[in-house]
Amino acid sequence: MAYKKTKSQQFIFPKSPTGIDGLDEITNGGFPKGRPTLICGGAGCGKTLLSMQFLIKGITEHNEPGVFMSFEEPSDDLTLNVKSLGFDIEKLKADKKLIVDHVRVERSEIEEAGEYDLDGLFIRLGHAIDSIKATRVVLDTIESLFGGLDNQAILRAELRRLFHWLKAKGVTAIVTGERGEATLTRQGLEEYVSDCVIVLDHRVIDQVSTRRLRIVKYRGSTHGTNEYPFLIDADGISVLPITSLKLDNDVSSDIISTGVPGLDEMFHSGGFYRGSNTLISGTAGTAKTTIASYFANEQCNKNEKTIYFAFEESPQQLIRNMKSIGVDLEKHIKKGTLQIHSSRPSLNGLELHLLTLRKLIKEFQPTTIIIDPISNLITVGSQDEVRSMLVRLIDMLKANNITVLFTSLNKRTDKFRPDLAEESVSSLVDIWITVRDMEGIGERNRGIFIVKARGMGHSNQVREFVITDQGMELLDVELGPKGILTGSERQSHRIEKKMSDMKHQNEIIRKDREIERKRKALEANIEALRNEFESAEEELNILKATEELYAKLTSKKKKE
Amino acid sequence: MDNSADETSTAGHKFILFVTGMSVKSGHAIENLRRICDKYLQNNYELEIVDISRDSEKALVHQIVAIPTLIKTHPAPRRIIIGDLSDNEKVLKILNLSE
Missing domain, CATH: 3.40.50.300 (P-loop containing nucleotide triphosphate hydrolases)
Known part of the structure; x- marks a missing residue:
């Protein structure tokens, strides 16, 4: 009614x-x-x-x-x-x-x-x-x-x-x-x-x-x-309306891989939802770009059209750097599945950036977009402006069912979060992954963990990862007495464990030998006792024989 | 056009007056202009009255915005006066008519 x-x-x-x-x-x-x-x-x-x-x-x-x-x-x-x-x-x-x-x-x-x-x-x-x-x-x-x-x-x-x-x-x-x-x-x-x-x-x-x-x-x-x-x-x-008036875009339940070996397993569903947006935040040098490139590479391998907006590096630089860890982005560009757009954020106002994104999206029709990093945009506008721009950007991408991956550079603070970009985006994003420095005993290790993942279960562990010539790799969890171990602690823990294992082994062998020795001693004892017993028995027999002989002799004498 | 002052006396004045239909201001303007011309120019003048409600093309050509508008096309310099010309002294001064 x-x-x-x-x-x-x-x-x-x-x-x-x-x-x-x-x-x-x-x-x-x-x-x-x-x-x-x-x-x-x-x-x-x-x-x-x-x-x-x-x-x-x-x-x-x-x-x-x-x-x-x-x-x-x-x-x-x-x-x-x-x-x-x-x-x-x-x-x-x-x-x-x-x-x-x-x-x-x-x-x-x-x-x-x-x-x-x-x-x-x-x-x-x-x-x-x-x-x-x-x-x-x-x-x-x-x-x-x-x-x-x-x-x-x-x-x-x-x-x-x-x-x-x-x-x-x-x-x-x-x-x-x-x-x-x-x-x-x-x-x-x-x-x-x-x-x-x-x-x-x-x-x-x-x-x-x-x-x-x-x-x-x-x-x-x-x-x-x-x-x-x-x-x-x-x-x-x-x-550009600040917010789309409705939030009624279609959602997909397709799962797409993150491209990082080991990271998929941290999500119970095995990856991101298609059309979701992911934030990777972390301080400088925590491999945000590497993770982003891995994702780009993965998507391109599946023939998903991808645009990579780099606000810090030129395309050539990005390609070279990623090659050094075994990610070949160049072949995707040649194939036409990947576009890298580099520009300084200060080149134009936020709105123009948004418009450029919009235009490129319209022209190229990508299914995946990577923006690396969004925190750089803050140099161009105030927090509110950046937020409103990002809201509109995310709305636009959601409406087109485009999977997005943002990276965000954190300032190194004691609280280590939240930071400006995080604060403005974190409530908008579906998945938030943080990469962190773990400093201590004279070394720096990298850890990755999932802060939130809308609509899917996820691991609560901080996983250590290493970047080698072969690429990025999440290491297995090493549990120590005080929690998860990383870096040289992990190694020393390993050595310690090995040593104690060896010690243990030796101990067992030693114990075995001791038992053996004891058994031998026991057996020797038994032999000695037996010998003693035998000699005693022998003595008794001799005594008995002597007695018999004596008795025989005395009875003979009586007869005579 | 230095000798424009001389021409004033020989050749007559030429005016175009733009009006709309039968509006009161237009009527006043026509009256006032006639009175001035009769007094100072006797019959030595030409006056064209354009009713732009009928001939709107002319309003475009002459860039007419206000009504009534009087344009003095001859002698030079060309002058444009808007209003019902009730301010007698001012009109005479603008048209350079004083005797």
Whole structure:
């Protein structure tokens, strides 16, 4: 019943799709249809481009003709500017789908004498709309009029009239405005008469600039309220919603091997789930990259397309280093199953990194991605930004069912966790493996253990591993009196054990011999006693014989 | 165009006045302009009145935004005045008409 009720209450607010990547998602379908929308922001944040994209996508994707009334740029400049983004305005103009009208108001040429109104503008706009039956209109930037004309009172009144007129005309309009000091726009007027207000912003934090978009107001509709970073690239504007609104992607129960001998056994299921994301964290020199390369190698051997994003090493360096431990990545590159992309994180902002990843994923269609290391990205943005970027990245990868392996470099601290990158990612990842230095008695050993593994049982042991020319190998667990032994302790323990074994053996042999000796002594004793007994018996016999002889002799004497 | 001042006296003034239909301001502008021209230019002028609600192409060509707009095309320099021309003194000053 309840379900039915909500369904009957559902009313879909009429909206015009913007055709801008991601913007339709956060506006729940686009700008309000038949109403004016204000886009405001400072210089260079993409107001003109966004509105132009709205018009052009309207024409090319929804067959809605549009009028672009420019108060700032001449028509030719505009054509040229957006041409670099792949929009061919000239063709659309020729097809009678688009009208670009440049309204030029030169203060120096115009004098004012008496009352006037902006009917000229209304008529021009009306004419343009009617002649191509336009449903989308852009006025960019209307407040330039305030610079060109003196009578503010008239202009304010006329601006208000314009918004009502646009509404009455039933066109979906975008009006752009410059950002004011305290108000959203210079005149502080447009934001009140618009049905939807979007603020664009261009901020530089730590020398990295990010453009952001926020919906301030949207009459009659719900909308995302966050600040969403957006990008201007070769395809125009794309907005990247901070989080995908749903977590309903398909999951796979396939198990894929980690590629590291011995590591698979630490998971009860024998590896990772396909489409899961794994974090390998550890301090410097704990073989995170090696594990990552092993995984890449394993996936490539199974003909799974893999992209390796290296933020620290060049592809050549990575290939050489991995060759030294017997992992040949080069053959996979030649075969076309592996791509290695190296770039410095500081090369561009986080958003651009994300976009690059997105593009490569779209082009190459990989099933596995390795990012080594994500902690380097922190140099580019604040913790929050990195987190939001990683959330979006993980969402995107999950949606595409791509298996991801991140590595993260920890700072060496007493607490040894959590670290920045770990803190921001660890709750997002499915599997978290930590590699650790185990220092003591003048040596350093490497240990690996699983911190968490969603949806599968896993070993609780810290396993020691070694890297040799033959590769990486997890050693068997060696249990000592105080726990698991590593490194030279393991060896000395082994020697000790061997020695005690030998001792034990010797002891047994010695005991055996002793028994033997005792037996011999016993036997000798027995012999001696027997001899004694025999001699005693003999003596007795002699005595008896003598007695007999004596008795015989005496009886003979008596007879005689 | 140094001798533009001389031309003023010989060749007449040429004006284009842009209005919309029967709006009050447009009516005022026509009235005010006629009055000024009759007083200072006698019959030595040409006035073209364009109703842009009927002829909107012209509004595009002449970059008309405000209504009413008066454009003085001759003699040079070209001047554009917007408003109903009720500020008599200012109009005369802009048009360089003072006698």
